[in-house]
Amino acid sequence: MHYAGGNLGTVLVPLVGALLLGAFGWRTTLASFGLPAIVIGLLVLVGITEERGGQATLEARPSLGRETLEILRNRNLRFIVGAQATAAGGRGLGVVITFVPLYLSQELGLGVMKMGALYTLMLIGSVVGPTLAGFVSDRLRARKPVLLGAYLASTLTMVLLVNLGTAGAWLLPLVVFILGCVAYAESPMLQSLTADATEGSSQDVVFGLYHTIGFGTGALWAIVMGTLVEALGFRPALYVMAASYSAAALWLLPLRMPSGAVAPDMPRATERAR
Known part of the structure; x- marks a missing residue:
């Protein structure tokens, strides 16, 4: 669903963009596409929390390389x-x-x-x-x-x-x-x-x-x-x-996946x- 939702946007943008361009011009059209992205980004930033293991977890992890x-x-x-x-x-x-x-x-x-x-x-x-x-x-x-x-x-x-x-x-x-x-x-x-x-x-x-x-x-x-x-x-x-x-x-x-890699509901x- 994550990929399908992104691709749905790809389908809709040309259609919506053509209507907005004809009605309001390119400046308003660009703003119309930019503002929702900013709002959604803020919602993700505020609404989604990540689990953090603290300083001990960070120190236990190996270097990036x-x-x-x-x-x-x-x-x-x-x-x-x-x-x-x-x-x-x-x-x-x-x-x-x-x-x-x-x-x-x-x-x-x-x-x-x-x-x-x-x-x-x-x-x-x-x-x-x-x-x-x-x-x-x-x-x-x-x-x-x-x-x-x-x-x-x-x-x-x-x-x-x-x-x-x-x-x-x-x-x-x-x-x-x-x-x-x-x-x-x-x-x-x-x-x-x-x-x-x-x-x-x-x-x-x-x-x-x-x-x-x-x-x-x-x-x-x-x-x-x-x-x-x-x-x-x-x-x-x-x-x-x-x-x-x-x-x-x-x-x-x-490719050989571990036997327990995929559960019935694949969570x-x-x-x-x-």
Whole structure:
């Protein structure tokens, strides 16, 4: 739900922003988006309390460097980070929402209205996908199979998108919606796996490292994809995106979670992901 809520904002902002721009201009529009963020930030600051162990707990913790090295010795975490860095080729830092719309408009020649409608469908999928993935993983009591399925479905959907062409344009709405569902189901599931794999470690350091690697590799992949599109065209670049999902799935095959890592209601990872 955490990721789905963020993606819901991504769907609503262009629609609300267009209405505000037309009615009030860009200054008022920027203020309208900025002020709620400040209010919510203050509510989080005041309304959420953190457990603090006191000075003795702080002194007992190892240094940041040593703690980071200890976390990196975790075999499962290394596989998870490898999957995260690899899958960033198909999802990281706006790769999907940048290059898929460009492919639709420049390669398939779709007009602005059609491309905008398909783009919105993909964003709606990014809300539905994480929600369904969390529900299914709770029912199955296992995240790894759901995540592997999402990776493989992302590969197949991207390949289908590339091969539809203009002749299969009537299928594009369904395909881009499914792509949004499966591609964006990855992040919350992978973060939950990270929480399970690092039970007992400092979650601040774990997720600081996790997001640093994720955003860093995502930025590099965006450069790589842009270079591929410039040199070879959209189709080879999208095939590389499709391959990145399958390659990420390979990282997770040797993953072995502790037997007690996932309880029937999965409370631990859910609480940490909040």
